[in-house]
Amino acid sequence: MPDTEYSRLHISRANGVATITIDSPPVNVLDAVLMREMRCFLFSVRADESTKVLVFQSADPEYFIAHVDMTLIDDPHAFDEFVRQAPAGLNPFQAFGELLREQPRVTIVKLTGVARGGGAEFVSAADMVFASEGRAGLAQCEALMGIIPGGGATQYLSARMTRGRMLEVILGADVINATTAERYGWINRALPAAELDGFVDRLARNIAALPEGVIAAAKQAVPLADLREGFLRENDLWASLFARPAAEKLVRGALKADAQTKDGERNLEDLLRRLDL
Amino acid sequence: MPDTEYSRLHISRANGVATITIDSPPVNVLDAVLMREMRCFLFSVRADESTKVLVFQSADPEYFIAHVDMTLIDDPHAFDEFVRQAPAGLNPFQAFGELLREQPRVTIVKLTGVARGGGAEFVSAADMVFASEGRAGLAQCEALMGIIPGGGATQYLSARMTRGRMLEVILGADVINATTAERYGWINRALPAAELDGFVDRLARNIAALPEGVIAAAKQAVPLADLREGFLRENDLWASLFARPAAEKLVRGALKADAQTKDGERNLEDLLRRLDL
């Protein structure tokens, strides 16, 4: 599909770098449309040898990808196509993350705002993440909805930080700011807001300009961890919690309390904790 | 055993959080009594579904758990009961750590002072550790007694930091302050002293308030590493060094030089290095 036909993604290309700007107001919820377009792009770029580096950013400086669309609770078939398309052993959200993690291109997330849940899992599946100090944040807030992350976070985070920090992130369910995310190993670096664009642009251009074969060799020199067993375990645990009444009640309560609006998302964790079921 | 019958532990419970205050003056040495009571508590809480989170703290802001009681050298049978009770393949100190590490509850250490040796191993066996900047410290000072850590540290530290940092901790044998411990991955975070209580209290309450099943699922999603082979190797190495004359001489020298007193413990490392054998 031509770059100009995406409705939620703006794609620009220069010197081997494709910059993908996510633009799905009000808060870039990961709904079926955004997921379909991103999936389509990630598939197409796998075969595009002229593109060396992918930089993902958000049109909204406050939100990168909010999280998976909560209205899915009322439209359980919205993701059916993704279930059918997912490789054996992966649920559709895990398959989505793996499509990013297994890219032959170098994938970089430039994070200026907040990414939660499935949005944070997308971030964790990228090769590199650079985030804006004092502004960017990452959260796996699924626990506040009665579930655990089900799109790969338990496995991705375990590869990046100690088990104790992973448990703090998942069970504490708070937004982790860029500085702490750097210390925990979740991201490459937290950078001053004013330096982030310049740093990522230069890095992406430099990598795209490397002689032929270098990117592929570096990626192959340290193969990706095989996470299939972990994904199965994560999915089983996630699915059994999602089937309980608490999860549905919490999600419905959150939507009624203005989740998925610009205001409601500002402190989604407190919104979820205050729900009176 | 009822909470009020412990002599070295004060236990308070509220909202699913049990707070265990270690109080064994002068410096919370890990002697047979403290070990027995902690063991008893950790066993009982495994079956107590109403308790979700355990917070361990010390009544003495300067010392968390000093280290294993050095007078054991004159009472080699003091720990016999623990030898009998330890699962196959674990020495009693490893078994003690594993009783904490394998808790189904979420275990949090709030560290305001220093923990050395077996005390530091207790800290490392907890799920999460938050420590007071400028005050808290951790040390594996066993090398200065002619041995290596024998209660799990070689394995616990290797899961949390690079091998080079682990070797620095064990062979350098100095107190590692909270800031460095955070950088090394030994603890979750170093926090300003004034914020530590509030941070841990809020985190513990939030986790205890999570919907049913979430804690268990998060813990199961990333199973504990199997450390049995490492424990066997650690124990063999530890035991062969402990059998040498140097260890006994150093421990006796340390006791004579006021180890296990409030003053002597202030700089236990220098006390041990100055011993003239």
Place this chain on the structure above:
Amino acid sequence: MPDTEYSRLHISRANGVATITIDSPPVNVLDAVLMREMRCFLFSVRADESTKVLVFQSADPEYFIAHVDMTLIDDPHAFDEFVRQAPAGLNPFQAFGELLREQPRVTIVKLTGVARGGGAEFVSAADMVFASEGRAGLAQCEALMGIIPGGGATQYLSARMTRGRMLEVILGADVINATTAERYGWINRALPAAELDGFVDRLARNIAALPEGVIAAAKQAVPLADLREGFLRENDLWASLFARPAAEKLVRGALKADAQTKDGERNLEDLLRRLDL
């Protein structure tokens, strides 16, 4: 070979600590002579029970080991002896790193300047690294020469940092300063320049003074990772890139543009990026 007969190494010994000062002007290039002498020293010290700790430093505060000698391109047989001596499955540069990594002694690098390429791999193969804030730097700049690191870096770095940071180091190919290297886990600590000597001297003396058997036990308690499969993969990828014309052109271009001189090395990365082939 007696300590005084080395031409590129100054070796001093005191209290169980051997201090090895690399002195091969103008920038400590890792040429066949330096490699032969270091190899000879590392072999001899394996059997020297009286030496407990090795501290490596540079006579030039600006450069530790620049990188492997680029003039190798015109003298392809210069390293033949190392090829013959390398254990099966290792190329000569990997074998060189392993000779350091597998030392029974405690190995410490004191880094005041920059180490790139094979020099950075030497640093990564040491047990511990302490570096000068604001002055020291590490770089795997091989990508700018059309290759990936071939002397162990892909494996050594993967054991010390997340895959995303390893890819940033190798593909970004920039100098990583001491502070970032500490955060990434590449080194133990960045220290203020004025404190570095005192810190390392004290640590080395303290470790060398430990009772008999403690060093060996600590090193054995957590065995070295088996990297053979990774080394084979790294070498295959490195060799296939090195055989392409780009690598030779870039190396020749760099030498013509004053690489391997004090000035040319100051910003070797930009020098390489500006080459017009």
